[in-house]
Amino acid sequence: MRSKAPLAVIEQVIMLLVFALAAAVCLRGFAWADSTSRHNQNRDLALVQAQNAAAILQNNGGDLTAAAEIMGGRVEGQCWGIYYNEQWEQTDGEGAFILFVRFRPTVSLMSTARITVAGNGELLAELTVSWQEVTADEG
Amino acid sequence: MRDKKSLSFPMVGVSSLLTIFAVLCLTVFTLLTVATVQANGRMGESARQAVTDYYEADSAAHGILAEIRAGEIPDGVEEDNGVYRFSCPISQTQQLCVEVAVTGTEYTVLRWQAQSVDLWQNNDKMPVWDGEKEG
Numbered sequence: 001m002r003s004k005a006p007l008a009v010i011e012q013v014i015m016l017l018v019f020a021l022a023a024a025v026c027l028r029g030f031a032w033a034d035s036t037s038r039h040n041q042n043r044d045l046a047l048v049q050a051q052n053a054a055a056i057l058q059n060n061g062g063d064l065t066a067a068a069e070i071m072g073g074r075v076e077g078q079c080w081g082i083y084y085n086e087q088w089e090q091t092d093g094e095g096a097f098i099l100f101v102r103f104r105p106t107v108s109l110m111s112t113a114r115i116t117v118a119g120n121g122e123l124l125a126e127l128t129v130s131w132q133e134v135t136a137d138e139g
Numbered sequence: 140m141r142d143k144k145s146l147s148f149p150m151v152g153v154s155s156l157l158t159i160f161a162v163l164c165l166t167v168f169t170l171l172t173v174a175t176v177q178a179n180g181r182m183g184e185s186a187r188q189a190v191t192d193y194y195e196a197d198s199a200a201h202g203i204l205a206e207i208r209a210g211e212i213p214d215g216v217e218e219d220n221g222v223y224r225f226s227c228p229i230s231q232t233q234q235l236c237v238e239v240a241v242t243g244t245e246y247t248v249l250r251w252q253a254q255s256v257d258l259w260q261n262n263d264k265m266p267v268w269d270g271e272k273e274g
Contacts, residue, residue: 015158022162029169033176040176040183047187054194109244110205112198125187127194130201132208132246 042097045088046117046124049099053082053115054129057101062111062131064101078103084119096120109133189230193253196227196235200251203227204237208244222249232257 053071060066064075072090073082079102083095097119104112111133117125206213207223216225221242227235238250 011152012154015154019158019162022165026165026169029173033169033172036176036180040180043187044183047190051190107202107205109208110201127191128198129194130198132201132204134244 042088042119043124046097046099046119049082049084049088050115050117050125050127053080053099053101054127057113057115057129058131061133062103062113067101073099097124104128106133192229192233193235196229199227200225200235200237204239204241204246207239207241208246226254229253 053067056067056070057064060070064078064080068075068080071082073080079100081101082099083091083093084097084099085091086096088097097117099115099117101113101115104114106112109132110130112128112130115125115127115129116123203213203216203225204223207216212218212223213225216223218224222238222240224236224238226237229235232255233253234256236250236252236254237248240247240249
């Protein structure tokens with residue numbers, strides 16, 4: 001009788017190759033899903049921070065100092081910036097993400113600001129927020 | 140003399156079955172993961188678009204209010220005894236409805252509401268109990 005051992009060994013080798021190929025493809029899929037999920041999470045959190053900044057700005061009538069006292073960050077002139085680390089916690093220095101608020105040229109009785117959140121070289125969220133001014137801007 | 144008949148379980152092919160099962164499971168889980176991530180991405184994109192659209196309409200409404208406070212009445216604004224009504228489109232299914240009482244440059248917001256403009260279609264295909272006892 002011929003031994004069936006070579007046949008079994010060949011079968012094992014082929015199955016191993018098939019499993020390795022499938023595992024390689026599936027692991028790439030898992031890795032892509034993980035990186036995409038992290039990117040989506042960052043984008044969602046960036047939008048939340050932008051909305052928070054917009055609501056605080058509107059409620060404070062565009063007072064950046066008051067807004068910074070509520071939400072944190074640093075105010076320089078007509079700009080307001082907040083740095084976040086990878087876990088979206090505020091940091092004093094440079095971080096992975098930055099929320100930046102800049103005033104736009106004022107139209108009489110109304111002011112506008114542009115809120116952007118960027119990180120990893122990509123613009124994650126952008127909002128334009130407006131509010132009423134008590135008196136007209138005399139320029 | 141007894142003839143020993145040994146029943147041997149055929150081992151050839153079992154590993155193939157196990158490998159095929161494992162590959163199937165891996166493939167299914169991978170596809171489910173990818174589909175879930177893509178669905179979450181689409182939902183996040185819809186939320187981002189909705190928020191952006193709302194704030195654009197909000198800015199447009201503030202612009203109209205500023206013009207009203209400055210003494211100009213833009214097109215599409217209705218006025219009734221110092222109360223001004225107008226709406227700004229947010230999306231194809233929503234609009235921002237605004238009612239403000241303006242006196243000079245002073246104003247009071249009476250309404251600043253996102254409202255659906257989509258026609259509500261009654262679906263009565265499934266019978267729903269209306270609370271009345273039968274018979």
